[in-house]
Amino acid sequence: MSYITMKGVSYSYQTYQKKSGLKANLADLIKRHYQSKQVLDNISLSIKQGEKVGLLGPNGSGKSTIIKLLTGILQTTSGTISVANNTPDTNNADFLAKIGVVMGQKSQLNWDLPAADTFKILKSIYKIKEADYQKRLSKYLSMFQLEEVVYVPVRKLSLGERTKLEVIAALLHGPELLILDEPTIGMDIVSQHALHSFINEINRLENVTILLVSHQMADIEAITSHLLVLLDGHITFDGSVHQFIKKAQLPKPQITITHHTDQSPIIAQEHTQFKTDSMQTTITDYEDESTITLKLKDIQNFQIDNPSLEDSLYELFKKRKE
Template identity: 55%
Template sequence: MSYIDVDHIFYSYKVFKKKTGFKGMLADLFNRKYTDKKVLKDISFYIKKGEKVGLLGPNGAGKSTLIKLMTGIISPQDGKILIDGMSPNTNNYSFLNKIGVVMGQKSQLNPNLSALDTFNLIRDIYKIKKDDYHKRLHNYLMMFELNDVKNYPVRKLSLGERTKLEIIASLLHNPEVLILDEPTLGMDIVSQNSLYDFINQINENLNVTILIISHQMRDIENITDRILILLNGSIAFDGDTDELLTNVGEKTPVITVTGKNSNPIISSNNADVSVIDNDANISKYNRNSTITLKLSELSSLTIEDSSLEESVYKIFKEEKS
């Protein structure tokens, strides 16, 4: 049974067509012309309780609009969205208690206050029981190793520390859904890995449903089990990583052979072979292809599958062409 149900969503907004020049500006004062820009076109998908889903798409694909719809900031013009049976609404406190959101460009931590001051404010806003609040806060600070910085002004902290504290702030009221928008932007590798471990622990221990929007393929590979790709306002792909690589990646892995002093390939049949010095790349082959190698001359043989990043890039590139 689905926990998040997005059913045939349409959304568009009016764009003001501005005329150029002084005369155009005067004309716009009395007779403005607008055009409809379709942002989302018949979007449908579902997410089960406890799933970890990545939402990918180029700039302008409609990702931000979809997140605003799912969090109740705006309402769909057609279709419906249900999260645990409830329509997103910022005036519905039962709904707000079920979601936590971390937006990369919008901080909920006051830079001039300590993180602990903001956490205490969140406790009062969500009316979290005192014992539950202290227990959760202690556990999260220990998991992230941030107990020593909770009393420092947020502006004095590193980007990685601020991002982790943002996530803690979004988890204090014990939400069932956590939406993350570019959570590792600007982080170093160590901080990224720490964040991956934390998010996966939250998902495993508390069964929190994760929806992550990111351009970083490492985020998607290390956190998500399923990928949604949004292109030109529509879902272009919905499946797991292996399925994406199978459907979009190279049909056959590229085989590279390297010779010690010369090209080790003696002959080939029904395969494309390109040779540069001592290296040879073998591609576009099938079960009937044959390659004969001189083993005494062979230095190494590698088989390289398409990466997730390459596969996603192909989808984006096809959409633009």
């Protein structure tokens, strides 16, 4: 059964066109000119409970707008949205209790207070039971190894520590859905890995549905299994990462063999083309039924370069700009 459903959703922003010059400013006071900009056009999608979904798209494609619609900050121009059997609404406390949001660019932790103090405020806002609060807090702090830094004012912490505490803040009330918008911006690779494992673990242990928006392919590849690609206000792809790479029809994986001598280690081949240059042989073309027989003793290294998610996205976004 679907946990998040968007049916025929469109969204347009209304922007006020301010002209320059005194005369135009005075005219604006009498009659304002608005322009409508359609950002989402007839979007339909479905996400199951417990899924880990990545939302990808170039800058300005409408990812944050989708998140604002799913959390009830914005209302659709047309179409319907259901999240956990609710129409998203920021005035509905029961709905808000079901979601947790982490915005990489915005903080819900008070800069001057230790995170422990903000957590107590959140406990009271969300009316979290003492036992649940203590259980979740100690579990999450220990998973991230943040037991000590939680008592240090947030402004003194590293970006990685702050982001991890932001994720804990979003999970303290036990949401069913965790939305992460660019969570790893500026984080080093060790902190990124810690965040990936934490999110995967929370999903595995508590079946929290994950919706991740990120330009970092490492985040998408480490966390998500279901990919949505947004382009020019439309969902242009809805499926697995593997299917997306396959659909992009990139060149075949390149196979390179490095050998100990100038002599190629290929002793037999069928339906294959290759070239040998000094101590390296590259398979330049092959079919599904191609075979090669290699003299293993002569091989120093055998490398297969598969097309990556990043390559596939680059091809898609590049075509759009052309």
